[in-house]
Amino acid sequence: MGGGGGGRKDRGEGLGRALTRQRNKAAAAAKERGHALALARRARQPLESVIEVSDIDAVLQRAAEQDLLLGGGDGADDDALSAALGSGLIDLDGTVETEEERRWLREEQEALHAGSLKVPRRPPWTPQMTVEELDANEKRAFLEWRRNLARLEENEKLVLTPFEKNIDIWRQLWRVLERSDLLVMVVDARDPLFYRCPDLEVYAQEIDEHKRTLLLVNKADLLPLNVRQRWAEYFKQHDILYLFWSAKAATADLEGKKLSSYSMEDWNTADLDTKIYGRDELLVRLQGEAEYIVNQKGALRAEEDHESIRSDSVSTRPKHVVVGFVGYPNVGKSSTINALVGQKRTGVTSTPGKTKHFQTLVISEELILCDCPGLVFPSFSSSRHEMVACGVLPIDRMTKHRGAIQVVANRVPRNVLEQIYKITLPKPKAYEQPSRPPTAAELLRAYCTSRGHVSHAGLPDETRAARQILKDYLDGKIPHFELPPGDTDSETEPEETTDLEGSDTAVAATTDHCASDEQDEDLSQADPNISHVLSDLESFDLGSEVPKNSTKKKKETSYKHHKKPQRKKDRSWRVGNDGADGSAVVRVFQKPAVNFATATG
């Protein structure tokens, strides 16, 4: 009886244990399914830049990744989260200190630690590795890179500006770097050093000592000849391989038009150091540089193999060369590729970060181009505001517009701003420095007053004004450029130099701006009543492209529904993949404009 009772108890305990086991199993399976689902969902997500550091989703996603990498377990979630938090995803105030008294100290620190600002390296890999192994290794190395940057920030009291935190975007760069013979770093001519990433050049040579980087100084149409001369001097002094280029001018040329920019008058100078290259010249130069690299590699390999180097084996042209294009968002990579291909292959917009995947374009049997998505490299030296003003962070995501406008006000002489916008800025008070730049508030209010931009609350619509001013600044309607560091003119006579250049360029820029300004001029003469303000708000992002006679239509549409028209990147040309890692290849055959052999002699 007792035994029977014991048996029931045993059976009962056995059943309980079995049920618990089953429940645990089900829970584990559910967890696994959840993981798989999360992974699958993530795989389906489009490739997005993660630059803004306050994105809590990104924090959690990284925490989940960490969990995955470290195998989970007790407290792993907490550890992962704190690792993600500690690795710089959360930036508490998101701004960089700019007080004068702290600046030199910070600059000293920045110079000291400049070598630590590295581009993440792809860990060593072999074709024999499984996809999972490769993926885990890359994630581990990436997290380590993130932690190092965070440590740098924490320990040294340095402030890192926003940088790309999405490993998948860096993966695109790794692949472009690996397959390119020549790396072309596209920079904006108006501040080339801001957009240059020296560590990327170092990294390229770590992959292969023969790889070289060419600085493609784009938007050179916005740079007067004398400023190009100064930069040319600087590049030569610092042994930087460079050339001036204007994707916009090259595109206009292809369309049989001429760019009406002041600096294009002397673009085709005989001086190779300062001339703005044309499309065919650039293609020849790129191919020449890349072939030189491939030949050097071939020669070395032959030497290493103790082969007898026949003279023709070194000079034989390689089958084809690959030229990779990298750079910050919005510097004009896609425009350059489009101009080189000779037709629209990649989308061009003034919104940074539009190119998401690298693209491979076969220009000819001999030349292949690779276009990498725009990347925001880690840096110390610029503030978030500066990055918005420089087009690296999207204007649309800007929340504190005055900071970015102050960058514009500090860089562009007061008289130039007044001329371009036909506004009068308040003069500095008697007790203030007579040469002080206008404050952001002064500039924004003067602009709003002249255009009648009023917000719902009846206050000046500073956000709208800020967006338009920043757009004009980026598009080159407001002329501006930096001089090389240590340029004596900029040091000893900043006012005079800027004023001189500014007024020169202001004339051209004003002419350039006239058409777009006409509409605003009209608006400024009208009564800024609320319906006008609303219809006016609607034209906001269309800016100068809205024809005058479209005012009526604008009034009829609700401003709430107005969204910036996003031009879609034309990807219809994508044809399958190249067999390596899923990247698209299109074959674009075109007659080489100049015979390479004759052109290079």
Ligand SMILES: Nc1nc2c(ncn2[C@@H]2O[C@H](COP(=O)(O)OP(=O)(O)OP(=O)(O)O)[C@@H](O)[C@H]2O)c(=O)[nH]1
């Ligand atoms: N003035 C001038 N503007 C240019 C030139 N090249 C490009 N732009 C403008 O710069 C903006 C950005 O050009 P994109 O070609 O889309 O830049 P991107 O580097 O491919 O940008 P992402 O897709 O963000 O990587 C666009 O508004 C272009 O019209 C140039 O040579 N001169």
